[in-house]
Amino acid sequence: DAGVIQSPRHEVTEMGQEVTLRCKPISGHDYLFWYRQTMMRGLELLIYFNNNVPIDDSGMPEDRFSAKMPNASFSTLKIQPSEPRDSAVYFCASRSSREQYFGPGTRLTVT
């Protein structure tokens, strides 16, 4: 298994632009999580899905952030419009019965 796949690995964009991060979970995993990691705040849960349905989005910082999971093998995290304070590493993780498996992350830089 290739593990959790995220794209792009690096994204540099200008303030105000739309950013879309993508995730392919491990096949058969029915939970999917989006996290953000910064030096100041550490690793924070943004939202998680169960069987493609958003269960808890209380960690999403504001309306500029949105996440979708149209099917069991794909999820997106969108930021529109992006701001410099959104610069961070964004991780996707998936889980079936026990541990969460994390992807390699997308390093987002907003200038």
Add this chain to the structure above:
Amino acid sequence: GESVGLHLPTLSVQEGDNSIINCAYSNSASDYFIWYKQESGKGPQFIIDIRSNMDKRQGQRVTVLLNKTVKHLSLQIAATQPGDSAVYFCAENPGGRLTGGGNKLTFGTGTQLKVEL
């Protein structure tokens, strides 16, 4: 609010020695704890977990100890190797309603482990 915190931001050990990484948590309702290892440029990787009805669990070269009385969690790594150099995070499931491996995990700030040759 309640949070998970680590005592030591950086720990340096000699290769072959045992390492102990500590974590304090404040939520008495937490029922599940996990240790993750994160190498530079990679996502966190599961190491070992423990439920609140246990006080010790062993894996390959790693042992997790849970002391609920003082709300303390530790990770012991035996015969530390250069490949163990990474940031280690503890995480807790504070919900009190465990479903599978826990979903709304709260992560600590991390401890950098440096293995000296």
